Amino acid sequence: MAEEQIEGLSYRGADKIIQQSNHLKIAPGTIHDYVSQTGAFIRKTADEERSAIFKASDYTEEGFLENIQESQQRLGIIKLKAYPLATELTKVLGMFNTKLEADWLQMPKAKRPLQPQRVSSIAFLPTLECWDGKLPLAYICVDEVMVKKQKTMRKRSRKPQHQDRRKRKLTPRDRLKQKNQAKAKLRKERQERSEFAQKCTVSYAEDRPGVSTTSITVKWDGKLQLLIAPSVKEGFKTLIAFLLHNGLINRHMVFFINGAGVLKTPIDKYFSYCNY
Numbered sequence: 001m002a003e004e005q006i007e008g009l010s011y012r013g014a015d016k017i018i019q020q021s022n023h024l025k026i027a028p029g030t031i032h033d034y035v036s037q038t039g040a041f042i043r044k045t046a047d048e049e050r051s052a053i054f055k056a057s058d059y060t061e062e063g064f065l066e067n068i069q070e071s072q073q074r075l076g077i078i079k080l081k082a083y084p085l086a087t088e089l090t091k092v093l094g095m096f097n098t099k100l101e102a103d104w105l106q107m108p109k110a111k112r113p114l115q116p117q118r119v120s121s122i123a124f125l126p127t128l129e130c131w132d133g134k135l136p137l138a139y140i141c142v143d144e145v146m147v148k149k150q151k152t153m154r155k156r157s158r159k160p161q162h163q164d165r166r167k168r169k170l171t172p173r174d175r176l177k178q179k180n181q182a183k184a185k186l187r188k189e190r191q192e193r194s195e196f197a198q199k200c201t202v203s204y205a206e207d208r209p210g211v212s213t214t215s216i217t218v219k220w221d222g223k224l225q226l227l228i229a230p231s232v233k234e235g236f237k238t239l240i241a242f243l244l245h246n247g248l249i250n251r252h253m254v255f256f257i258n259g260a261g262v263l264k265t266p267i268d269k270y271f272s273y274c275n276y
Contacts, residue, residue, distance in 0.1 A: 043230075050241040057244050063237040068273045076250040077274060078135075093119055135252040135275060140239070141217040142257045144232055220248055236266045249274065 051061060057075070058066055065071045072079065097118050104116035170178075214235035216227040227242060229235035243249040253276040257263040267276065 046238070050238060053241045053245050059240070059244070063240045063270055065273060072273060075244075078250070079273065079275065089122060093122065135250075137220070138243070138248050138251040138253045139219040140253055140255050141219075142232075142235070142255065142263050143215050144260065144263060145213045145215060218242065218248070220246075220251070232262055232266055236270050240270060252276070 053059075054061060054063065058071055060066060071077075100118060101116045104112060212231060214229045214232050216229070216235050216239050218225045218227065218239070225242065227235065227238050229238050240249070253271065253274060255267055255276060257267075
């Protein structure tokens with residue numbers, strides 16, 4: 001086809017046809033498009049690997065076991081009984097209060113308070129659990145980060161600068177110079193923020209309320225792994241696949257989270273058959 005089109009043309013005409021056939025017109029892409037495509041490729045690859053791990057371990061695509069009892073035996077998960085600490089800690093609490101009362105009696109009457117100090121209760125005592133010391137541990141930290149607007153820099157509290165009294169007094173000319181420098185610095189910062197906003201606020205222009213990211217850190221046997229997911233649900237599914245792939249699902253897991261219910265509920269939902 002190319003030979004038939006070039007035949008009989010001048011050098012310039014033939015060169016133009018060759019250039020058109022070798023170079024396709026591509027729409028200009030932005031950094032946002034490139035990052036989105038790269039992120040979509042990584043997410044797709046991670047989802048495929050996660051699905052393969054779930055399929056090999058008889059898990060559903062949502063990260064749940066199809067047959068819990070058989071899978072527990074196959075995966076080596078020994079569900080231990082809860083070890084409530086209420087009875088043991090109540091005994092320790094009584095001994096501690098007895099020691100406080102003994103110390104109170106030994107104090108001189110002039111300096112002795114009217115009543116000895118006592119610890120009446122321990123917070124969350126009925127729900128505390130104890131590690132039996134047999135199963136190896138895996139520490140898991142879960143947090144959800146919500147970014148509503150990206151900023152060029154964080155506002156940090158500056159330490160007060162103590163002025164040296166030995167310095168000479170500023171003249172009106174020096175004060176004017178400092179004032180002009182401060183105004184120039186402020187204009188520069190505003191311009192940088194404006195330019196940064198134009199480049200990095202595509203998601204906000206598309207009426208997206210913010211960017212939610214779930215970060216999960218797993219620590220075991222001196223090793224550390226960070227898992228990132230776009231939501232809490234996807235994060236816990238990735239966490240289960242990671243634990244299965246590394247043979248950590250049968251360990252005693254210790255979760256560190258804040259008081260958010262969106263983080264506490266999935267633990268009971270996804271790890272009801274495990275020790276945690």
